[in-house]
Amino acid sequence: MLACCPQAWEVLKGLPIRFDPGRFRFWLEQDYPFVEALYRYQVGLLQEAPQAHRFPLVQILLATVEELDWLLAQGVDPKAPVHPVRQEYIALLQEMGTLPYPYRLVFLYFLNRFFLEAWSAHVPEEGPWEELSQHWMAPEFQAVLYDLEVLAQGQLPLLDRARLARYLERILEMEVKTWSLLL
Template structure:
């Protein structure tokens, strides 16, 4: 996946800024309360539901060789939602404006060519993975949370998704590649907004 990593590195300044978000630093330092984490998770549940819808839209548009990978991803998202649903979170919480903007972005992304969609999807997953990995607390109250989003199954899916996204990048037109670069900047802004939301909740429940 060398081309995808080169693509990420082309936006490294924004990527590195994201990894240094105040909420992620607070989480790594153990300065986020249990109530703050679960409040964030409740809002994140709504976003993951939207990600499920977006990825379900991708499956019939994907090349046949890519569909099994995406189908496995759908199963993983459903399992993720089921896991979150049994946590002590409020499933009726309305979507936060930060996530409303992200969900609107996903709906617009559905209008892009498949090559643009699948590479953008990998970027969304990779941005979360890198951010979470940089800040996940080691043990303590959130050990189950850490283990859930660092599970081998998630790592395997991220690897498989990278392979199909790499294939898509290699056949993408120059126009599509330019569009992907523009969308990465938007993804980084939306990810930052999501962590801003988490930080506000951490302060409310500190």
């Protein structure tokens, strides 16, 4: 599934991120509106989910709520002005939210997968982000992500490959732009 966009994938993992505390704080603050939009995306997905998909979707939704709580505990201002990069990513998320359920489920998996791959490539294990790293890398969350991957793979035969590739490229492009806020 990652074969669609190897160059963007390599660009994302190879960004020369600098973890200046002020820059990271700005980045976290800019993460809040996106995670809030992701929460709404997941709620919409859960409303349409077949019974067999509900438990993993509830688990990923719970992880998103925990991330919002963590961001607030870090002192981010949920009413801070939203950077144009984040506005663009939120708009993409809203656009994807209008697609049929199978696409939305697959995109939810990839949003999480791309983010975690970038996080693993860029974020040191120690520092103010350590608690969140432990949350994302915890075996429980990795199990939820695995369940989501299995569900997503089950949806792939239902999807138009060209449409899928276009959205995956756009998601990766937005991840590159988002992580570039730390340059």
